[in-house]
Amino acid sequence: MDILISNSSDKPIYLQIVNQIKRHISSGNLIEGEPLPSIRNLAKELEISVITTKRAYDELENDGFINTIPGKGSYVASINTELLQENKKSIVEGKICEAILLAKSIGLSLKDLIKIMSILYEE
Amino acid sequence: MTSILEIKDVSKQYNDFSLKKINITLEKGYVMGFIGPNGAGKSTTIKLIMNLIKKDSGKINIFGFDNEKNEIKVKERIGFVYDENNFYEELTIQEMKNIVKRFYKQWNEDLFLFYLKEFSLPINKQIKDLSKGMKMKFSLAIALSHHAELLIMDEPTSGLDPLVRKELIDILRSIMEDENKAVFFSTHITSDLEKIADYITIIDNGEIILSRPKDSxxxxxxxxxxxxxxxxxxxxxxxxxxxxxxxxxxxxxxxxxxxxxxxxxxxxxxxxxxxxxxxxxxxxxxxxxxxx
Structure with a gap:
């Protein structure tokens, strides 16, 4: 499992971890019941503070992606497909937002943008 | 849960400087960086924690025990790394270790030898011939060999080159894999803190300006x-x-x-x-x- 942290990103480090682990789960790279590295080991490997990885795991747990058993560790939760679909949809939305921003910055109209999308989608 | 280190309303008055009712709390499992300008009160605070000077008022609890009443009990469980060399210069690492180890009930000789190797410290070299980085690592080896649960370090990285500093940070990271340990260290090199600290405490002119999680x-x-x-x-x-x-x-x-x-x-x-x-x-x- 790869987790790559960018220190120059606007996104807080904990969020980068959350998003990447979610992606690993959505893509099936991490499967249900699979153990995750311990909070402390992950902090050591990524060279970040413990509190940051702890926050990332708390967030993942709140979002239902992992389960943490005190004293044992964290495991990939059984994800309902709806949640997975929802998560993937939000990734798609994010990418489209980026494309829209870029389109606006060069004055591309919505119509043109949709046209490009339709062509690409059919490919 | 009791905090591993708790400083409550501690004051200390000198002629030209005073520490004004400072409060600091550190939970086990975390690293706190202690920063502030020169003369802000960092070393005074650390000396108070180590009971090297007496406070005027307030309370310092370490592992839940009063640090004056239970000084020996508390210090057995602390590893202290000091900026300046606090060993006998004429002795070799071996000789100095033989003196120091008698102070600790929990001394582990094998562990010490392991760290000497790990830190590439020459056992028969006189302390005065060690580089600054080696002296710091020797202090650290001593601290780690008596299973210190709380590491207190006064500017451990000052005067060290980036490579040795990275080495120290990496050592601290492996220590922090154990959730029962904690590190409290003062420094001027804030980039070191960005890498490892969970909490940042800023002191200025004898007052705590802030003490909060680094990320927030x-x-x-x-x-x-x-x-x-x-x-x-x-x-x-x-x-x-x-x-x-x-x-x-x-x-x-x-x-x-x-x-x-x-x-x-x-x-x-x-x-x-x-x-x-x-x-x-x-x-x-x-x-x-x-x-x-």
Missing amino acids: LLEEYCIIKGSKDILTPSIRTSLIGIEDNKYGFKALYNKKTGNLKSLVNSLIFEKTTIEDILLFTTKRGENYVSSY
């Missing part, structure tokens, strides 16, 4: 730049340590408590660093505005 500091605060025209008195109050020049101003800003949302388009917001936060919150002079 870096998320809440930012550097803000803009035209001097917008610096009305009410805007000034939400800026910290305003610095101006001919062409504009620069200041630290707390996104959470500040009220500049309406001006977002005419200002530049930049990510901040621990160093910026230290510099702006401890700035001297008329522009000094504390948010605490």
Whole structure:
């Protein structure tokens, strides 16, 4: 499992971890019941503070992606497909937002943008 | 849960300097970086924790015990790494270790030999012939060999080259894999803290300016730049340590408590660093505005 942290990103480090682990789960790279590295080991490997990885795991747990058993560790939760679909949809939305921003910055109209999308989608 | 280190309303008065009712709490499992300008009270605080000087008032609990009444019991479980060399210069590492180990009930000779190897320390070399980095690593080897649960370090990285500093940070990281340990260290090199600290405590002029999780500091605060025209008195109050020049101003800003949302388009917001936060919150002079 790869987790790559960018220190120059606007996104807080904990969020980068959350998003990447979610992606690993959505893509099936991490499967249900699979153990995750311990909070402390992950902090050591990524060279970040413990509190940051702890926050990332708390967030993942709140979002239902992992389960943490005190004293044992964290495991990939059984994800309902709806949640997975929802998560993937939000990734798609994010990418489209980026494309829209870029389109606006060069004055591309919505119509043109949709046209490009339709062509690409059919490919 | 009891904190591993708890400093409560501690004061110490000197002729020309005083520590004013400071409060610091550190839970086990975490690293706290202790920063502030020279003469702010960092070393005084550390000496008080180590009971090397007597406090005037307040309370210091370590592992839940009073650090004066239970001095020996508490110190057995502390590893102390000091900026200046506190060993006998004429002795070799081997000889010095033989003196020190008698103070600790929990001394582990195998572990010491392991760390000597790990840190590449020559056992028969006199301490005066060790480099600064080696002396620091020797102190650390001693601390780790008596299973210290709390490491207290007074500027352990000062005067060390980036490679040795990275080595130290890596060692601290492996120590912190054990959730029962904690590290409290003062430093001037704030970039080291960005890498390892969970909590940041800033002291200035004998007072604690802030003591908070590093991540939330870096998320809440930012550097803000803009035209001097917008610096009305009410805007000034939400800026910290305003610095101006001919062409504009620069200041630290707390996104959470500040009220500049309406001006977002005419200002530049930049990510901040621990160093910026230290510099702006401890700035001297008329522009000094504390948010605490």
